[in-house]
Amino acid sequence: MLRYLTAGESHGKCLTAIMEGVPARLDLAHDDIDRELSRRQIGYGRGGRMAIEKDEVEITSGIRFGRTLGSPINMIIKNRDWENWKEIMNIEAMGNGQWAMGEEVTKPRPGHADLTGALKYGHDDIRNILERSSARETAARVAVGAVCKRFLDEFGIKVMSWVVEIGGVEVSSKLKAQSSKLEEIFFNAEASDVRCPDKAISEKMRKAIDRARKNGDSIGGIFEVAVTGVPPGLGSHVQWDRKLDGNLARALMSIQAIKGIEVGMGFGVAANLGSKVHDEIFYTKGQGTRGRGQGKDFWPVVPRFYRETNNAGGIEGGMSNGEPIILRAAMKPIPTLYKPLRSIDIKTKKPFQATVERSDICAVPAASVIGEAVVAFEIANVFIDKFGGDFVDEIKRNYRGYLEYLRKF
Numbered sequence: 001m002l003r004y005l006t007a008g009e010s011h012g013k014c015l016t017a018i019m020e021g022v023p024a025r026l027d028l029a030h031d032d033i034d035r036e037l038s039r040r041q042i043g044y045g046r047g048g049r050m051a052i053e054k055d056e057v058e059i060t061s062g063i064r065f066g067r068t069l070g071s072p073i074n075m076i077i078k079n080r081d082w083e084n085w086k087e088i089m090n091i092e093a094m095g096n097g098q099w100a101m102g103e104e105v106t107k108p109r110p111g112h113a114d115l116t117g118a119l120k121y122g123h124d125d126i127r128n129i130l131e132r133s134s135a136r137e138t139a140a141r142v143a144v145g146a147v148c149k150r151f152l153d154e155f156g157i158k159v160m161s162w163v164v165e166i167g168g169v170e171v172s173s174k175l176k177a178q179s180s181k182l183e184e185i186f187f188n189a190e191a192s193d194v195r196c197p198d199k200a201i202s203e204k205m206r207k208a209i210d211r212a213r214k215n216g217d218s219i220g221g222i223f224e225v226a227v228t229g230v231p232p233g234l235g236s237h238v239q240w241d242r243k244l245d246g247n248l249a250r251a252l253m254s255i256q257a258i259k260g261i262e263v264g265m266g267f268g269v270a271a272n273l274g275s276k277v278h279d280e281i282f283y284t285k286g287q288g289t290r291g292r293g294q295g296k297d298f299w300p301v302v303p304r305f306y307r308e309t310n311n312a313g314g315i316e317g318g319m320s321n322g323e324p325i326i327l328r329a330a331m332k333p334i335p336t337l338y339k340p341l342r343s344i345d346i347k348t349k350k351p352f353q354a355t356v357e358r359s360d361i362c363a364v365p366a367a368s369v370i371g372e373a374v375v376a377f378e379i380a381n382v383f384i385d386k387f388g389g390d391f392v393d394e395i396k397r398n399y400r401g402y403l404e405y406l407r408k409f
């Protein structure tokens, strides 16, 4: 079983992630993780904070001479901004009965964890909630996802993402992941600072972000995550907590500000007839992979049951069916606004209109990279669950055996 925990406050000293269950003898370099961390930081619409941070991982355990040991991997990402917050985020008691040097936050933002967190944990300083509910935490999850991606790469499994909508500006349905050109869509999205595969739409999205900024508002959107090179049979139909779609949806929903998830055709299934929804099954005996080409060491030897369509998004009965996995997540506009929304001060119980100093306008491009990370974790987890093994070559041996069995099925 693969598992992880993260720790760290947004303006605390650092973020930490401990991963357990990563197989031994996986090549893993510092750069594999830093590359993903910097992808998360790119994105039109971020606020001033990203100019301060330049995320880099420090690995303190689990790796020796560039290879995993099979022991827990501990990763640290420093918060550069902590230098400016040392007093406010002091670990030690202040000694004068004060909590936070008279800088308590008492004005909860609508849409944020602020008020409910304060009520739940008994805090009269909302900072004690917002520091941890902040999406800064996702840097640690991206580090975890980067390790999982490195592992999946050994098996030709690729996790990609792109943005399909920002504030109502949408790519054409041809570009959405129903199509077979996933690698190409991803390549184009990587070149866009809103992670949108279409240049003209990218420009419209940037304009929508600019408009929101000018109006003191924030703006949400939708991103897609696609996984290619996945064998059939990951996850299971036999128990609720082993269903792959359920676990993927939970993982994506756990990203800050995500309010909706779709798999494949998603909500579209409700309006269509069964004959238009279900993907018919075909069989090819040869080595043809219909141009998918992923998993070059593995796939070409497998005759395939395949579908011409992929409305199921690669998952049927809670199991991967061998088609690319396609997921979509909707992100709400960030709740920290320059435009004041009505709320009540928890100390004075009086209405107030919020003023803020610094905020992101749009973080959908960053969320799409985070989506890749949490999806990579779930896929790596079910992959290890199915193919077992404590070191990478052992898992490869098991995987080859499974593919051989599929070839004869």
Ligand code: EPS
Pocket: 010, 047, 048, 049, 050, 053, 133, 134, 135, 136, 137, 139, 336, 358, 359, 360
């Ligand atoms: C965040 C508020 C902003 C974001 C932050 C998430 O930070 P600050 O309050 O320091 O301006 O920049 O995101 C990150 C720091 C990050 O690394 O993504 C929030 O309230 O969720």
